[in-house]
Amino acid sequence: MTNDDLAQILETSDGWIKSRTGIERRHIAGPGETTAQMAIEASRAALRVADVDPRDIDLVIVGTVTPNHIFPATACQVQDALGAVRAGAFDLNAVCSGFVYALVTGHQAIASGEHRLVLVVGADTMTKMVDWKDRSTCVLFGDGAAAVLLRASEGSAGVLATLLGSDGSGGDLLTVPAGGSAIPVSAETVERGLHYLRMDGQGVFRFATRVMAQATEQVVKKAGLKMQDIDLIIPHQANLRIISTAAKRLKLPMDRFVVNLQEYGNTSAASVPIGLCEAVESGRINSGQNLVLVSFGSGLTWAAVALRWGVTPSKAISPKYRIWWRWLLYRWAAIHRWLRQAPRRLMVRIIRTAEKQNGH
Numbered sequence: 001m002t003n004d005d006l007a008q009i010l011e012t013s014d015g016w017i018k019s020r021t022g023i024e025r026r027h028i029a030g031p032g033e034t035t036a037q038m039a040i041e042a043s044r045a046a047l048r049v050a051d052v053d054p055r056d057i058d059l060v061i062v063g064t065v066t067p068n069h070i071f072p073a074t075a076c077q078v079q080d081a082l083g084a085v086r087a088g089a090f091d092l093n094a095v096c097s098g099f100v101y102a103l104v105t106g107h108q109a110i111a112s113g114e115h116r117l118v119l120v121v122g123a124d125t126m127t128k129m130v131d132w133k134d135r136s137t138c139v140l141f142g143d144g145a146a147a148v149l150l151r152a153s154e155g156s157a158g159v160l161a162t163l164l165g166s167d168g169s170g171g172d173l174l175t176v177p178a179g180g181s182a183i184p185v186s187a188e189t190v191e192r193g194l195h196y197l198r199m200d201g202q203g204v205f206r207f208a209t210r211v212m213a214q215a216t217e218q219v220v221k222k223a224g225l226k227m228q229d230i231d232l233i234i235p236h237q238a239n240l241r242i243i244s245t246a247a248k249r250l251k252l253p254m255d256r257f258v259v260n261l262q263e264y265g266n267t268s269a270a271s272v273p274i275g276l277c278e279a280v281e282s283g284r285i286n287s288g289q290n291l292v293l294v295s296f297g298s299g300l301t302w303a304a305v306a307l308r309w310g311v312t313p314s315k316a317i318s319p320k321y322r323i324w325w326r327w328l329l330y331r332w333a334a335i336h337r338w339l340r341q342a343p344r345r346l347m348v349r350i351i352r353t354a355e356k357q358n359g360h
């Protein structure tokens with residue numbers, strides 16, 4: 001959906017959106033398309049690129065605030081659809097910082113020695129949470145998903161330092177008021193639009209410009225590096241002005257930052273991993289380079305990771321028979337799900353019929 005498309009349904013313009021945010025278009029999930037579906041697609045792509053058997057995954061973490069349901073977790077649906085039969089799975093809610101928080105959690109799970117292979121996904125369909133009549137928020141967001149696999153390894157590459165932050169006192173700056181235990185959904189909340197995202201744009205802007213530079217500086221220092229040692233920064237893609245203000249504060253040129261928000265808008269937890277994947281695919285990231293991933297979001301939350309890229313990204317992908325093998329595993333996962341669900345459903349039907357016959 002381009003800015004001009006939006007201008008047809010709202011009082012806005014391409015000029016306003018571009019000059020205030022840098023966003024030119026965003027991608028919108030189709031009516032039946034869910035966060036879980038996009039997360040599954042992204043995860044299968046990651047498994048293909050890494051040539052990994054889904055049965056080897058130990059843990060699935062999905063950073064999201066737009067899960068298919070409040071529960072069960074979207075991560076469980078991803079785990080099931082992949083046939084990751086040995087894996088534990090959970091969603092992580094840190095809003096736009098969700099992926100970087102999940103990456104830190106996955107890294108710690110590996111560093112503890114408990115797990116060897118962790119799938120980390122960032123996936124959100126924010127366009128399902130925005131009020132399409134509110135021009136100050138709906139123009140900012142888009143939908144997306146991206147995934148990475150973390151594997152235990154020896155050597156100097158990998159995560160060098162991590163940083164997580166939270167300031168709950170700013171929770172009201174960006175929130176969905178209804179739908180939780182404080183204000184359960186009711187006809188009244190729907191009528192008042194309390195199930196939509198609400199934002200104090202300028203408050204978030206001030207927080208974001210401060211925290212993005214600060215978190216980057218702190219994580220670089222923690223890694224024992226200097227700012228000039230950093231080859232590429234992959235920041236959360238909320239607003240070009242936030243990224244350029246951070247660049248100025250860090251005294252770094254803009255070409256040191258990945259920027260793709262013109263194409264996707266703010267995809268929440270998906271924004272940093274989409275930037276990472278695109279930078280890898282375009283050859284901008286190579287083995288031995290130092291990267292910083294940095295994000296901020298509602299909560300308030302912020303998170304940063306300094307890492308040394310250790311794999312040479314291969315365009316090539318797995319041998320054909322392995323692609324087919326994974327395809328079979330995914331089909332088997334679907335059959336397996338059906339085989340487990342069918343007897344449960346049959347049992348429920350039998351019990352209900354018996355209850356009806358007994359007059360309950």
Ligand code: COA
Nearest residue numbers: 012013016020096135136139201202204205238239296297
């Ligand atoms: N099209 C045209 N005009 C718009 C508009 C739109 N889509 N949205 C708001 N406006 C208007 C406002 O109504 C206001 O009009 P007024 O002066 O007549 O009242 C005017 O533009 C200025 O609004 P303001 O809110 O001051 O704009 P801004 O320069 O602060 O930019 C944001 C607004 C939202 C782009 C900016 O504050 C921002 O990016 N904040 C951070 C948001 C964010 O990153 N959120 C996600 C965090 S993870």
